[in-house]
Amino acid sequence: MANIKLTINGTEQSIDVDPQMPLLWAIRDVVGLKGTKYGCGVAQCGACTVHLNGEAVRSCVTKVSRAAGQKVVTIEGLSQHNDHPLQQAWQQIDVPQCGYCHSGQIMSAAVLLRENPNPTDADIDAAMAGNICRCGTYPRIRKAIHLAAGAEQKVGKNE
Numbered sequence: 001m002a003n004i005k006l007t008i009n010g011t012e013q014s015i016d017v018d019p020q021m022p023l024l025w026a027i028r029d030v031v032g033l034k035g036t037k038y039g040c041g042v043a044q045c046g047a048c049t050v051h052l053n054g055e056a057v058r059s060c061v062t063k064v065s066r067a068a069g070q071k072v073v074t075i076e077g078l079s080q081h082n083d084h085p086l087q088q089a090w091q092q093i094d095v096p097q098c099g100y101c102h103s104g105q106i107m108s109a110a111v112l113l114r115e116n117p118n119p120t121d122a123d124i125d126a127a128m129a130g131n132i133c134r135c136g137t138y139p140r141i142r143k144a145i146h147l148a149a150g151a152e153q154k155v156g157k158n159e
Contacts, residue, residue: 004068006092008033009077019065023057024048027074031085035075039132046131050074050105056111075103078110085151086110089144097135105131107144118149 006013008031015030027033027050036059039047043058050059051073052066068084078084086106089095096102105128112119113126124142133141 002065004064005062006031006067006072007070008072009074015064017064019063021064022060023050023062023064023067023072024059025091026067027059027072033074033076037100037103039101039104044130044132045101046104049107049131051107051111054111054114056108073107075107078106085111085148086113086144089148089151090120093140093144095137095140095144098139101131101133105141106135109141109148112145113149119145127159138152 001016002019004015004019004026006015006026008027013031017025017026017030018082020081024036027036028038036050037047038060039045041060043061046058048058048060049056051057051071052062053070079087086109090102090106100121108128108131116123116127120152121142124145128138128141128145
């Protein structure tokens, strides 16, 4: 066990955990933020995607020690009142069916829009290829990202 200092969603956390623990379990089980989901455990589905210093990472395979001293943002920290343009677009388009993968989808899409504020369908498909939706809502995901891209240009970057 080691004392690991993390900054999650702007709040400093000091947790006593095995440094090899996946960041996902530190976020969910130790800190208590349940929005980040466990999907596959091998970085293939994207359900566990969070931002580490602004980059999308799979928290199921990222050791908590790697996140020490860095800025971690989960779906709960993307906006204060669930008013990030992507969150609003997801609701407006009614993207989720089961909803399980969507925190990871939104976190990946947020990095895409920060890096490419006006993506094409091909850009979206390439950026989101590592995020699996078992319900197959990909057309709605793409539509919501396009909708949010327009809103992002109006309100600026939220991260």
